[in-house]
Amino acid sequence: MAYFTAMEALALRLLPVFTMALGMEPGYLAGDFRDPSCTLRLIRYQPQPEPEAGRFGFAPHIDTNFITFLAQSALPGLEVRTREGEWLRPPAIPGTFVVNTAEMLGRYSNDRFAPTPHRVVNQTNAMRYAIPFFFGPDNDAVIRPVPSCVTPETPSRYEPLRYEDHRRKLNVTNFSHRQPAAAG
Ligand SMILES: O=C(O)CCC(=O)C(=O)O
Numbered sequence: 001m002a003y004f005t006a007m008e009a010l011a012l013r014l015l016p017v018f019t020m021a022l023g024m025e026p027g028y029l030a031g032d033f034r035d036p037s038c039t040l041r042l043i044r045y046q047p048q049p050e051p052e053a054g055r056f057g058f059a060p061h062i063d064t065n066f067i068t069f070l071a072q073s074a075l076p077g078l079e080v081r082t083r084e085g086e087w088l089r090p091p092a093i094p095g096t097f098v099v100n101t102a103e104m105l106g107r108y109s110n111d112r113f114a115p116t117p118h119r120v121v122n123q124t125n126a127m128r129y130a131i132p133f134f135f136g137p138d139n140d141a142v143i144r145p146v147p148s149c150v151t152p153e154t155p156s157r158y159e160p161l162r163y164e165d166h167r168r169k170l171n172v173t174n175f176s177h178r179q180p181a182a183a184g
């Protein structure tokens with residue numbers, strides 16, 4: 001719980017920095033993060049010393065929140081994809097975070113800070129542990145590209161989106177038992 005509280009405070013302190021990096025006043029996004037949606041996940045990856053094609057500890061995906069702080073074990077395994085489509089291994093340095101840009105930062109920034117696709121294969125002989133902290137906006141925040149990221153050269157790519165509606169939709173699309181039965 002102390003870790004969760006500390007991570008939430010860290011993310012809230014960095015929010016004005018991200019906002020300024022987008023070319024807006026530091027407080028511009030504060031109203032969307034009054035009661036931020038925060039999740040801490042504890043993950044254990046089985047060893048996959050001889051990986052097969054298409055078998056992952058965690059298949060390629062983007063995170064659907066705003067930004068993710070990833071505390072990792074000293075074991076490698078995480079790979080991130082660059083804009084050029086190359087998969088890179090960020091070094092797993094004990095005591096540091098890997099910070100992944102996620103889907104809502106992509107939307108606010110009109111993809112100036114596009115979400116980072118990533119995946120995990122634990123190619124070692126030992127268990128790998130990871131503790132991601134997911135930081136997202138208020139459930140009732142309406143996410144739209146900030147004015148500084150919408151120009152004639154980079155027109156808006158996104159319609160306004162209420163965060164809770166997005167999460168609800170993911171909850172349905174990710175679980176087949178919540179989908180309406182297929183006709184026929
Ligand atoms: O285990 C990792 O390093 C990444 C975990 C991850 O991508 C996630 O939980 O969304």
Ligand SMILES: [Fe+2]
Nearest residue numbers: 061062063118
């Ligand atoms: Fe992830």
